Amino acid sequence: MRKRLLFGNSTLLACALCFTPLTFADQGARLLATGGASTLEGSGGGGIVPWATLSSYAGEDQFGATINLSEVSVDDFRLSVQGASLSWSNRIEVSYAEQTFDLSTIGGELSQSILGAKVRVAGDLIYGDLPQISVGLQHKENNDYALPSAVGSQDDSSVDWYVSAAKAWLDGPFHRTWVANLTVRSSKANQLGLLGFGGDKENDRDWLAEASVAAFINRYWAVGVEYRQKPDNLSFAEEQDWKDVFVAYFPNKHVSVVGAYTDLGSIAGLDDQTGWYLSVQAAF
Structure with missing residues (x-):
């Protein structure tokens, strides 16, 4: 059985930052909310969809960092996430997340570690006609594989x-200010990877669509929706697409808070998994 990392990679990242002379983000360099929030997988974006935007408010030749905590509670399950990210020059983002999935009804828990990287390759979120385009990866590894294997x-x-x-x-x-994001993902992860990768029903990669749209009510508050297509690899239980309706609050460039009503469909054979999502991010 693997010993859980318990946020160890993020601790090492924080220690490295303490002893390295870096120029951190000028909080006036970018517009409020352009640093976004943090996803359940650690990367910058919405709650369940990674965006082309990079975490923090780091401008040219600057570093930025974030730490975040997220909770999802639905009828029969609870997901807790701890994460951190480091970005440079609004060009490169490296992230880490540790997920713990509490199987409230059937007992036990699952966990996995996710190391991510994202690079902005073209365009800009606000300026010019070309949208901001980024490519990314997320390396996921189960910390306990007994149940997924079974x-x-x-x-x-x-x-x-x-x-x-x-x-x-x-x-x-x-x-009003509006923001839209479209993500296309290649994946074979079951329930984000918490139930392993590939399955007895299907073991090939799927191309999956994910989307987010948000409107700002004023400078500090935004409302929006997200949709995430999911693979369906395991014959023991159907995996369904995810969606949410969220409210985001950006009181300043150091803090963001996102709350949402979530519909995660069927999980592990238990239908109609709906509930709430809450995420808090601090940016430096």
Whole structure:
């Protein structure tokens, strides 16, 4: 049985930052909310969808860092996430997340570690006609593989690859700021990877679509929706697409808070898994 990492990679990252002379983000360099929030997998984005935007407010030749805590509670399950990220020059992002999945009804828990990287390759979120386009990867590894293996999973680790495009319109419909993001992902992860990768039903990669749209009510508050297509690899239980309706609050460039109503469909044979999501991120 693997010993859980317990946020160890993020601790090492924090220690490295303490002893390295870096120029950190000028909080006036980028517009409020362009640093976004943190996803359940650690990368910058919405709650369940990675965006083309990079975490923090780091401008050219600057470093930025974030730490985040997220909780998802649905009828029969609870997911807890601890994460951190480091970004440079609004160009490169490296992230880490540790997920713990509490099987409240059937007993026990699952966990996995996710190491991610994202690179902005073209465009800009606000300026110019071309949307901001980023490519990313997420290396996922189960910390305990006994249950995933028992239900038909074929591997305890894998890499998700994705391409994201995002654009903001400062004077969009109803004279509000709007942001849209589209992500295409190559994955064979079962329930984000918590139930392993590939299965007895299907063991090939799927190309999956993910999308987010948000409108700002004012400078500090935004409302939006997200949708995430999921693979269906295990014969013992159908895996369904995820969706949420969220409210995001950006009181300043150091803190963001996201709350959502989530519909995760059927999980491990238990249908209609709906509930709430809450994420808090601190940016430096």
